[in-house]
Amino acid sequence: MLNLKSKWKATVLFIAYFSFISFLSFVGISIFFKERLHGNYIEASHNFIPFSTIGMYFLNFGSYNFYTWFYNTLGNILLFIPFGMFLALFFPKVTRVWAIIIILLFSFLIEAMQLISHLGVFDVDDIILKTVGGFLGFLIFNLLNRTKINE
Template sequence: MSKNTLINILFLGSILFIMKLTIFPQESLGIGSDSGGINLVPFRTSGYIFLHETFIKFIINILGNIILFLPFGLFLTMRFKKINRLWKCIVFGSIFSISIEIVQLSIPNRWTDVDDVILNTLGTAIGYAIYKIIDKKKMYLQED
């Protein structure tokens, strides 16, 4: 299997995994099991969870949304060499996240939340940064 084929599979896998967790109910994770709604106020949901839920639930919500999109940012950058700037990766990550939130508008028991877009985009940016670190280390190793 070639390196490009592996990158393509991993990139597609990251997209499918995101869609599985965001579009389809995940009762075991508490996703899609309660009534849904819309939040357009940044950090309202995160603040509510922090103040009124357990700290563990807050961490799971924050880290879960970030980690979910981290592989997408990593493999997006590996797959498309023209996405060579942080802002380009952020644009793609936010467009993908916004698209998911729009789809969730039509799904019962799902939340459309600007906090998710912010955290997912942050995860995409962290994935990009990880790629850049790996790429830089790879260049240093080749010079030795």
């Protein structure tokens, strides 16, 4: 269980992480797509078909530079591992099913806000990858926490 000082530090870290996620989701990548900064990214094709983008990146691996491939696949997973860890830290009683639901909803919220604001591209595969990453973080935190308790 966290003491008050540790909980305060974890909260500050979460706020910094959340700020980073928000910046990256709505502004950061826009550095490469200037029209996104002005909400003019309407021409982009959104993806509502599960595994379409993931399949495209893995089946045509050689057609993309490494940065594009990594950012759009593993980057989404890695980006959300801390979210799952924070979820397990702040809500130790949450079950695996509820963790998946919460992570899925948060991922959907980001993608929906990108769609509505035109500061990004809605991609259902990003929701899948972020959910996988968040759930991995949740599992890793609980595994590490269980190992620490058993020592």
